[in-house]
Amino acid sequence: MIDILQVATLPPALLERLSKNYRIHDCVDGKGADELLSKVGPNIRGILAGGTQGPDANLIGSLPNLEIIVSHSVGFDATDVAAAQSRGVIVTHTPEVLTGDVADLAMTLILMVTRRVGESERFLRRGEWLKRRMDFGVTVKGRTLGILGLGRIGKAVARRAEAFGLNVAFHDIQPLGDLPYRHYPTLLDLAEASDILLVACEGGPANRGLVNRAVLEALGPKGYLVNTARGPIVDQDALIAALQTGLIAGAGLDVFDGEPSVPDALLDMENVVLTPHIASSTHETRRAMADLVVANLDAHFSGKAVLTPVPRQIS
Ligand code: 8YV
Numbered sequence: 001m002i003d004i005l006q007v008a009t010l011p012p013a014l015l016e017r018l019s020k021n022y023r024i025h026d027c028v029d030g031k032g033a034d035e036l037l038s039k040v041g042p043n044i045r046g047i048l049a050g051g052t053q054g055p056d057a058n059l060i061g062s063l064p065n066l067e068i069i070v071s072h073s074v075g076f077d078a079t080d081v082a083a084a085q086s087r088g089v090i091v092t093h094t095p096e097v098l099t100g101d102v103a104d105l106a107m108t109l110i111l112m113v114t115r116r117v118g119e120s121e122r123f124l125r126r127g128e129w130l131k132r133r134m135d136f137g138v139t140v141k142g143r144t145l146g147i148l149g150l151g152r153i154g155k156a157v158a159r160r161a162e163a164f165g166l167n168v169a170f171h172d173i174q175p176l177g178d179l180p181y182r183h184y185p186t187l188l189d190l191a192e193a194s195d196i197l198l199v200a201c202e203g204g205p206a207n208r209g210l211v212n213r214a215v216l217e218a219l220g221p222k223g224y225l226v227n228t229a230r231g232p233i234v235d236q237d238a239l240i241a242a243l244q245t246g247l248i249a250g251a252g253l254d255v256f257d258g259e260p261s262v263p264d265a266l267l268d269m270e271n272v273v274l275t276p277h278i279a280s281s282t283h284e285t286r287r288a289m290a291d292l293v294v295a296n297l298d299a300h301f302s303g304k305a306v307l308t309p310v311p312r313q314i315s
Contacts, residue, residue: 003023011286042065044063048293069089075203094308099153101279102156103160106157107160117273143166143195146191148198149199150170158170166196192218197223200228211225213242221248239251
């Protein structure tokens with residue numbers, strides 16, 4: 001049996017599959033870490049991580065026989081990839097398999113917030129319809145969707161948005177070659193040109209607070225912010241203030257800074273749609289992500305190349 005440290009909450013069915021070949025040591029959220037690692041630390045050869053729970057440089061450095069970190073997520077910002085790679089530790093993630101579902105949820109939030117679907121449902125359930133008609137939303141057709149980060153997921157949302165008659169524009173730090181969408185060299189310019197701004201870029205320290213007060217101000221009082229990437233990319237306090245003061249019109253959020261805790265100020269607002277980080281949460285996608293986690297671990301421990309390594313972060 002190969003000893004693996006589990007640092008992220010993972011589907012029980014995945015853990016059960018893995019338990020046939022691997023001895024999994026539960027250390028989710030650092031639970032009992034010191035005692036556990038003093039016993040099994042030198043035996044640990046792999047780590048199971050996730051999108052918001054992953055090993056830092058300290059943990060990676062404390063495991064002398066660590067060979068691989070397998071993340072049950074496309075985003076790998078919770079794992080210190082540079083620390084791992086500089087020690088020769090492989091890091092894998094789960095790209096492609098979740099792209100469609102994440103893009104579907106982004107599109108759902110766009111439609112929900114502009115058409116006031118959550119608000120309308122609460123209105124109906126409260127019995128308000130018997131007294132008056134619900135206020136109007138706005139048409140998405142003809143409006144501009146600005147995408148921050150035109151990677152796999154951003155492109156998949158762009159294709160869906162085109163079918164809804166949205167004009168697509170984007171900002172990305174990578175040169176992306178010829179694309180049928182208008183490119184803006186700065187995020188501020190993109191926000192200025194957008195009716196809806198979608199955050200679809202990577203998380204991590206470099207992008208913390210990228211969507212700040214100035215970006216929200218540029219988006220403007222008729223603008224909507226949608227985030228299906230990572231909570232900390234948006235300055236959450238600035239967002240709350242912008243929503244409360246009408247600096248922007250509304251927001252659709254699947255991710256939060258400090259999740260799973262969500263500020264009361266957001267819970268109390270009618271002009272926001274809130275979902276609990278469910279963009280990849282379908283039976284089909286979670287099954288495919290689990291398959292990839294197993295395939296990466298099995299490949300590595302049978303001497304083969306892993307299927308989906310994360311790109312190199314160090315030169
Ligand atoms: C998951 C994610 O919620 O893939 C990602 O980057 O954030 C999500 O798909 C999570 O990582 C599941 O473990």
